[in-house]
Amino acid sequence: MKPKTPIPPRKAEKLLTWFLRDELAEEVLGDLDEKFYSTLEKKSFRKAKLNYWYQVINYIRPFAIEKSKSINTNSVAMYRNFLKTGYRNLIRRKGHAIINIGGLALGMMVAILIGLWVHYELTYNQNHSNYEKIAQVMQHIKRSASISSHSAIPFPLGPELKHSFGSDFEYVVMSSWQRDHILSTEDQKLIRTGRHMDVDAPNMLSLNMIHGSLNALDNPNSVLLNESTSKAFFGDKDPVGQLLTIDNELNVTVTGVYEDIPQNSDFKDLDYLATWQLYINSNNHIMAQLENPKWDNNSFQLFVQLADQAYLETVSQKIKGVKSPHVQTKGRSFEIFLHPMADWHLRSRWRNGVQDGGQIQYVWLFGIIGVFVLVLACTNFMNLSTAHSEKRSKEVGIRKAIGSNRGLLIGQFLIESFLVVMLAFVIALVGIALLLPYFNQLADKGISLPFNLPIFWMLSIAFIGITGFLSGVYPAFYLSSFKTTSALKGALKSGSFSKLIRKGLVVFQFAISVSLIIGTIIVHQQINHTKNRSVGYDQSGLIMFEVTTPDYNGKLDVLRNELLNKNVIVEMTPSSSPMHAIHNGNSGFDWEGKDPGFSSSFATIWVSNNYGKTVGWQVTEGRDFSEKFATDSSAFVINEAAVKYMGIDNPVGTKVKWNDQEYRIIGVVKDVVMHSPHRPVHQAIYMMDNNRVNWLIMKLTPGIPTSESLQIIEEVFSEVIPNVPFEYSFADQEYALKFAAEERIAALAGIFAVLAVFISCLGLYGLASYMAEQRTKEIGIRKVLGAKLTDLWKLMSKDFVFLVVVACLIATPLAYIGLDNWLNNYEYRTEIHWLTFAIASVMAIVITLLTISHHTAKTAKLNPVKSLRSE
Amino acid sequence: MGKENIGEFEELILLLILKLKEDAYGLAIRKALKNQAERTVTIGAVHSTLNRLESKGFAESYLSEATDKRGGRRKRLFTITASGKKALEKSRDLKVSLWTSIPELAVNKI
Numbered sequence: 001m002k003p004k005t006p007i008p009p010r011k012a013e014k015l016l017t018w019f020l021r022d023e024l025a026e027e028v029l030g031d032l033d034e035k036f037y038s039t040l041e042k043k044s045f046r047k048a049k050l051n052y053w054y055q056v057i058n059y060i061r062p063f064a065i066e067k068s069k070s071i072n073t074n075s076v077a078m079y080r081n082f083l084k085t086g087y088r089n090l091i092r093r094k095g096h097a098i099i100n101i102g103g104l105a106l107g108m109m110v111a112i113l114i115g116l117w118v119h120y121e122l123t124y125n126q127n128h129s130n131y132e133k134i135a136q137v138m139q140h141i142k143r144s145a146s147i148s149s150h151s152a153i154p155f156p157l158g159p160e161l162k163h164s165f166g167s168d169f170e171y172v173v174m175s176s177w178q179r180d181h182i183l184s185t186e187d188q189k190l191i192r193t194g195r196h197m198d199v200d201a202p203n204m205l206s207l208n209m210i211h212g213s214l215n216a217l218d219n220p221n222s223v224l225l226n227e228s229t230s231k232a233f234f235g236d237k238d239p240v241g242q243l244l245t246i247d248n249e250l251n252v253t254v255t256g257v258y259e260d261i262p263q264n265s266d267f268k269d270l271d272y273l274a275t276w277q278l279y280i281n282s283n284n285h286i287m288a289q290l291e292n293p294k295w296d297n298n299s300f301q302l303f304v305q306l307a308d309q310a311y312l313e314t315v316s317q318k319i320k321g322v323k324s325p326h327v328q329t330k331g332r333s334f335e336i337f338l339h340p341m342a343d344w345h346l347r348s349r350w351r352n353g354v355q356d357g358g359q360i361q362y363v364w365l366f367g368i369i370g371v372f373v374l375v376l377a378c379t380n381f382m383n384l385s386t387a388h389s390e391k392r393s394k395e396v397g398i399r400k401a402i403g404s405n406r407g408l409l410i411g412q413f414l415i416e417s418f419l420v421v422m423l424a425f426v427i428a429l430v431g432i433a434l435l436l437p438y439f440n441q442l443a444d445k446g447i448s449l450p451f452n453l454p455i456f457w458m459l460s461i462a463f464i465g466i467t468g469f470l471s472g473v474y475p476a477f478y479l480s481s482f483k484t485t486s487a488l489k490g491a492l493k494s495g496s497f498s499k500l501i502r503k504g505l506v507v508f509q510f511a512i513s514v515s516l517i518i519g520t521i522i523v524h525q526q527i528n529h530t531k532n533r534s535v536g537y538d539q540s541g542l543i544m545f546e547v548t549t550p551d552y553n554g555k556l557d558v559l560r561n562e563l564l565n566k567n568v569i570v571e572m573t574p575s576s577s578p579m580h581a582i583h584n585g586n587s588g589f590d591w592e593g594k595d596p597g598f599s600s601s602f603a604t605i606w607v608s609n610n611y612g613k614t615v616g617w618q619v620t621e622g623r624d625f626s627e628k629f630a631t632d633s634s635a636f637v638i639n640e641a642a643v644k645y646m647g648i649d650n651p652v653g654t655k656v657k658w659n660d661q662e663y664r665i666i667g668v669v670k671d672v673v674m675h676s677p678h679r680p681v682h683q684a685i686y687m688m689d690n691n692r693v694n695w696l697i698m699k700l701t702p703g704i705p706t707s708e709s710l711q712i713i714e715e716v717f718s719e720v721i722p723n724v725p726f727e728y729s730f731a732d733q734e735y736a737l738k739f740a741a742e743e744r745i746a747a748l749a750g751i752f753a754v755l756a757v758f759i760s761c762l763g764l765y766g767l768a769s770y771m772a773e774q775r776t777k778e779i780g781i782r783k784v785l786g787a788k789l790t791d792l793w794k795l796m797s798k799d800f801v802f803l804v805v806v807a808c809l810i811a812t813p814l815a816y817i818g819l820d821n822w823l824n825n826y827e828y829r830t831e832i833h834w835l836t837f838a839i840a841s842v843m844a845i846v847i848t849l850l851t852i853s854h855h856t857a858k859t860a861k862l863n864p865v866k867s868l869r870s871e
Numbered sequence: 872m873g874k875e876n877i878g879e880f881e882e883l884i885l886l887l888i889l890k891l892k893e894d895a896y897g898l899a900i901r902k903a904l905k906n907q908a909e910r911t912v913t914i915g916a917v918h919s920t921l922n923r924l925e926s927k928g929f930a931e932s933y934l935s936e937a938t939d940k941r942g943g944r945r946k947r948l949f950t951i952t953a954s955g956k957k958a959l960e961k962s963r964d965l966k967v968s969l970w971t972s973i974p975e976l977a978v979n980k981i
Binding site for chain 1: 897898901909913914915916918919922923934940941942944945946947
């Protein structure tokens with residue numbers, strides 16, 4: 001057998017041709033070949049091969065190496081041509097391009113907006129540099145039937161934590177509740193929200209001091225102002241050393257100014273910070289606690305910052321039982337725990353002592369909606385570009401004929417889709433910049449575009465990359481795979497597979513749209529359902545004043561008589577709680593027939609005998625409080641919920657023991673919704689006590705314009721209690737605020753539903769135009785054979801309607817499950833009616849028909865002579 | 872380039888092109904170098920020099936007819952140009968004049 005002819009090493013040859021200039025290849029390869037064979041005659045094959053390699057390596061010289069390929073002038077022209085054809089393709093079908101790019105831009109805009117919002121929510125409180133180590137001390141109170149969780153804690157808890165667990169905490173900061181107070185200089189009075197906190201508060205909250213130091217709270221009479229409050233009082237001057245009065249009784253000196261705390265912090269409204277010591281000194285009942293600490297009075301807040309080596313979980317476990325030994329349990333048990341700052345905003349709801357979500361659920365909800373809208377827009381974009389690209393088979397054919405290879409064609413389509421996606425992205429950014437102020441208003445936020453965040457750009461680039469690739473990849477690979485001749489003939493018809501995908505995308509889009517429509521309807525239903533609930537009192541013309549200073553003491557009767565004389569009010573009453581909240585709850589009530597093991601608790605509201613007349617509640621049994629009966633000072637009026645709660649048949653006349661005193665129930669009133677309109681009314685006891693004055697409630701005389709009444713009331717106020725700024729609120733407005741969260745969801749869900757429907761319709765519209773064009777001939781033939789216009793319209797609409805019906809069938813159960821879940825958050829909830837689903841589905845079908853009718857009608861009306869001639 | 876002067880290796884190769892006449896291509900020149908001047912260089916080095924001579928205008932090249940050898944590839948054959956000849960003469964004249972200006976060397980004829 002003849003040995004195989006040895007040949008020069010292929011790999012070396014390959015290497016050579018890779019780097020060698022093309023015009024040199026022939027002679028060089030020839031020379032090397034000749035040399036190889038001549039070496040082979042004298043020496044071994046191995047030597048010859050080695051020599052060949054040696055020669056090849058020696059060709060790596062400047063003169064022989066090919067110049068970099070990209071500087072090839074032809075390819076510049078080629079890319080320029082890509083851009084030009086891409087541009088012309090957009091221009092040639094303007095409507096198509098607008099739908100396509102506009103739809104994608106819209107989707108991106110929504111997704112970016114939601115992304116910004118989610119980012120804002122997730123970074124809440126993170127501007128405090130000790131964010132990870134700060135926690136609020138709270139307690140679970142376990143009663144026989146339920147566990148409730150509170151941020152109100154007893155006074156001695158702070159000192160106890162400091163004393164017994166000092167090594168676990170960097171700072172232990174007692175705090176009063178954040179509420180409105182009157183700040184005044186000699187010539188100015190402003191209402192500002194503030195707190196009294198321990199000296200370490202500025203350090204814990206890492207305030208940015210403009211004037212003064214972080215330790216400026218060391219004197220009991222010092223106060224820190226935020227920048228805007230300081231500006232309001234003192235302009236741009238350094239206010240350190242200036243004197244202020246809090247609530248007209250506490251004299252304090254400004255010792256520092258801190259930058260306003262950012263909007264996305266739970267301390268954002270902290271306008272000033274006074275000392276805890278001052279708070280103790282100014283309240284006798286707290287002073288008394290220094291001697292005789294009361295563990296069962298929960299009236300304060302407590303914040304801590306953990307020591308560096310301490311862990312939240314372990315510390316929380318350690319301090320769990322710190323309260324129980326100090327109190328009479330009366331069938332209750334107490335568990336102290338830490339609520340980390342990271343959870344304050346997002347997870348601050350408890351159900352039976354277990355953390356049960358909160359804002360985080362909305363973050364999830366809208367995050368998912370955002371992704372959906374984006375996916376909708378992308379599928380649209382892909383769908384339309386794919387459908388449209390089949391029109392370009394001739395272009396592909398010609399490109400192939402003049403020498404384009406497959407890689408270049410793929411590149412062309414991908415580059416085109418990248419550019420279009422980029423264009424859409426720029427439009428989206430511009431849109432967001434314009435829309436952001438309105439969005440902030442709607443969502444009640446201070447969000448801005450984070451151009452300086454690298455993560456924002458990274459996500460954006462990743463997103464552009466993915467969308468551009470996905471929308472370009474199908475036409476790129478599909479079209480470039482055809483033979484030149486068949487592409488030139490224009491015989492490209494998409495296979496059944498791509499049709500199936502396209503139909504699937506339409507179903508998917510409409511399923512989401514229909515779900516969102518259903519969601520919007522149900523959220524509105526829930527809001528209306530709750531709003532229509534009987535509140536049990538008359539909200540019209542009811543105004544409320546918070547009593548924050550002792551200036552009111554002894555002036556109430558004068559005030560009332562003056563106002564009644566001027567006939568601006570019907571009646572006025574003091575109360576311990578405003579109409580929109582219950583500020584007190586008590587336990588330890590005993591009555592005949594009560595199960596001894598039952599630890600009862602009631603909302604307690606102290607009022608005057610004018611309360612009923614002022615708020616207009618409805619007495620269903622017995623009678624209202626009356627000045628005619630002196631015994632009414634030990635009388636209860638209870639609501640219907642309380643009757644049920646106590647389980648008594650004849651409430652009027654029942655004796656109730658509380659705090660070693662005996663009270664008698666004199667009347668029952670219809671439930672008054674004070675707390676949350678979404679929940680059952682709390683069992684409540686109303687009793688008379690003119691010393692518990694936290695609020696004044698007035699009923700304006702009907703028939704007089706509110707502005708006039710208010711003006712007269714203000715005059716009377718400034719006469720009787722001149723030191724108090726005139727600040728009031730309307731009961732109906734406060735009540736309406738309780739729906740703010742739900743209404744915000746309704747508004748956002750509505751907007752997203754409209755957007756989703758709109759984007760889906762854009763897709764449908766584009767697709768219908770494509771389908772109509774494809775079927776021009778078929779329609780022409782049908783017309784010639786005598787089909788009527790309506791028949792043709794039906795014929796073409798049928799396919800789409802079928803898809804939408806399928807989408808509705810998919811959306812209905814999904815929406816039902818999701819919404820039922822959401823409604824379970826509300827104890828006072830609406831029912832989901834099948835009609836809702838029917839309405840949403842019919843809406844979807846009508847919208848579909850409207851969208852596609854333009855094209856179907858146009859095609860159907862076309863003169864068959866023309867449509868059949870087109871070739 | 873415009874450089875009029877030629878280096879020693881360039882001169883050698885130009886001379887070999889003249890000597891090889893109709894068959895002056897890369898590998899042949901390399902062989903001649905080895906046989907006549909006992910210098911072993913790579914084909915790349917020869918090629919690179921030929922290339923340089925061509926760009927300086929001292930040599931010209933054309934592709935030969937294809938043959939069965941070399942896998943049917945053509946050879947690039949080099950010829951010397953007029954300016955190449957002139958450069959060679961200049962180099963020779965310079966050396967000769969130097970030689971003759973040194974009498975003892977001329978007499979001894981090393």
